[in-house]
Amino acid sequence: MTRYAELAAEYGTPLYVYDLDRVAEARRALFAALPESFELYYAMKANPHPEVAAVLREDPDRACRAEISSTGELAAALAAGFPAGDCLYTGPGKTAAELDAAIGAGVRTFSVESPGDLRHIGAAARRHGAVADCLLRINSVSASASTSIRMTGAPSQFGIDRETLDELLPELLRVPGTRIAGAHFFPLSNAKDEASLLAEFEHTLAVAAELRDTLGLPVRLLDIGGGFAMPYGVPGERPRYDKLRSGLEAALDARFPDWREGTPRFACESGRYLVGGCGELLCGVVNVKESRGRGFAILDGGINVFGGMAGLGRLLPVAVRPSGAEASRRATLAGPLCTPGDFLGREVEVPPLAEGDVVAVPNAGAYGVTASLLMFLGRPAATEVVVRGGEVVSVSRIEHRRNFDVPRAGAHR
Ligand SMILES: *Cc1c(COP(=O)(O)O)cnc(C)c1O
Numbered sequence: 001m002t003r004y005a006e007l008a009a010e011y012g013t014p015l016y017v018y019d020l021d022r023v024a025e026a027r028r029a030l031f032a033a034l035p036e037s038f039e040l041y042y043a044m045k046a047n048p049h050p051e052v053a054a055v056l057r058e059d060p061d062r063a064c065r066a067e068i069s070s071t072g073e074l075a076a077a078l079a080a081g082f083p084a085g086d087c088l089y090t091g092p093g094k095t096a097a098e099l100d101a102a103i104g105a106g107v108r109t110f111s112v113e114s115p116g117d118l119r120h121i122g123a124a125a126r127r128h129g130a131v132a133d134c135l136l137r138i139n140s141v142s143a144s145a146s147t148s149i150r151m152t153g154a155p156s157q158f159g160i161d162r163e164t165l166d167e168l169l170p171e172l173l174r175v176p177g178t179r180i181a182g183a184h185f186f187p188l189s190n191a192k193d194e195a196s197l198l199a200e201f202e203h204t205l206a207v208a209a210e211l212r213d214t215l216g217l218p219v220r221l222l223d224i225g226g227g228f229a230m231p232y233g234v235p236g237e238r239p240r241y242d243k244l245r246s247g248l249e250a251a252l253d254a255r256f257p258d259w260r261e262g263t264p265r266f267a268c269e270s271g272r273y274l275v276g277g278c279g280e281l282l283c284g285v286v287n288v289k290e291s292r293g294r295g296f297a298i299l300d301g302g303i304n305v306f307g308g309m310a311g312l313g314r315l316l317p318v319a320v321r322p323s324g325a326e327a328s329r330r331a332t333l334a335g336p337l338c339t340p341g342d343f344l345g346r347e348v349e350v351p352p353l354a355e356g357d358v359v360a361v362p363n364a365g366a367y368g369v370t371a372s373l374l375m376f377l378g379r380p381a382a383t384e385v386v387v388r389g390g391e392v393v394s395v396s397r398i399e400h401r402r403n404f405d406v407p408r409a410g411a412h413r
Contacts, residue, residue, distance in 0.1 A: 003390070004282060008358045011383050011395055013284035014301030018047075018365055020388040022278040023055040026238060030228060030273055031062040033241040035249050037259070039267040041067040041088050041223065044076055046271025046366040047279070051386045051394060053080035056274060067269055071098045074105060084108075088223065088267075090137070090184070092117065092157040099124035109133045111184040111223070113158055115168060122177030131177060135184035135223055138162055140207050158186070162207065169215050182221040182264060183208050190272065191227035194239070198247040200227060209255040221265045222256075228273035231363045233307060233344075238277050272366040279365025281306050281382070283344070285357040286336065295331035297353045302335010302342040304373050305382040306364060328352075333359065337377045375400065 042064040056064040066077035069091035084106030125132040139159035191197040211217040283299040335342035
């Protein structure tokens with residue numbers, strides 16, 4: 001039995017296994033791919049497990065900061081040991097209650113998605129006698145790279161349209177309780193290759209320099225976003241970005257000649273690149289059946305434990321191990337839920353499967369548990385095992401319970 005099969009036998013399936021050594025490797029690789037002084041925000045939404053997240057800040061010289069977007073992610077970041085003062089709070093719908101919680105906990109840096117969002121941040125900061133450092137998230141007019149998920153250049157709930165800033169900026173600079181500290185860009189996720197990633201960053205740096213030069217946008221911190229790629233639920237390696245650092249340095253020399261002295265500060269963001277490769281999802285085969293000439297394997301976990309966003313039209317091309325066996329065949333991997341949408345893979349290449357076998361979905365460390373339909377059909381969440389140096393560090397599971405003691409809205413103030 002392999003080590004992971006032993007863990008599946010010991011703790012049951014569905015089971016996530018996260019290897020912290022792989023998180024540390026990814027963190028080192030990404031810092032090495034960026035210019036020396038760059039900061040890196042870890043997007044907690046990729047995997048907020050406190051031990052996984054803690055590895056991203058354990059090296060004091062190259063520690064990630066946390067990018068958070070809810071009260072739950074704030075709690076997860078604090079539980080993982082990220083100082084609140086280093087967190088970046090993002091998202092288009094920050095409520096008064098969550099802004100109060102964040103500022104009360106010591107968060108001082110916010111990405112601003114609209115003029116209304118900026119006013120809400122300012123009002124919350126003033127309730128706490130604080131001033132919030134705000135990065136204007138920019139929705140650029142155009143963008144360059146090709147990607148699987150694009151979030152800029154079109155009408156969007158994210159960011160402030162570049163072409164409206166000439167008129168808006170003077171009033172944005174005067175919102176009480178706030179100080180405009182720079183800009184935030186996040187135009188793409190999962191870039192297709194290194195060249196398109198670099199092209200997008202070059203474009204972003206050009207737009208930021210233009211905002212500084214033509215509009216006088218204050219720029220103390222520039223978060224130029226991410227797009228660092230990682231296979232999701234399929235075999236494959238974390239990409240190498242060997243040319244990114246020198247390419248970025250050249251672009252910085254051209255647009256921000258003082259960057260080597262630390263002015264302004266620069267940051268990138270990543271979720272999937274940092275943690276995607278640390279995790280594997282193990283599911284047990286509950287049943288095998290044939291239907292009209294097609295093979296089905298029914299697993300004990302489906303979109304309730306992985307790839308719940310499949311229901312949003314993003315069907316995953318999941319592959320499983322062990323594969324490549326001589327007798328491999330095609331089968332559909334269905335989950336246990338009573339919905340025709342519960343598949344981990346349709347007609348995928350699998351070895352002959354039998355009841356009691358365990359299939360492994362690789363590269364499932366990012367957007368696993370938290371991007372799944374946890375409540376649908378009421379099954380328990382997957383168990384999450386953390387290993388380091390081959391040893392089990394912890395075993396846990398997210399539990400839901402209904403609380404009948406809900407305070408009235410507004411009672412938080
Ligand atoms: C989701 C998100 C990320 C992380 O994206 P990955 O593709 O996982 O790297 C980073 N920044 C922001 C603002 C996000 O919303």
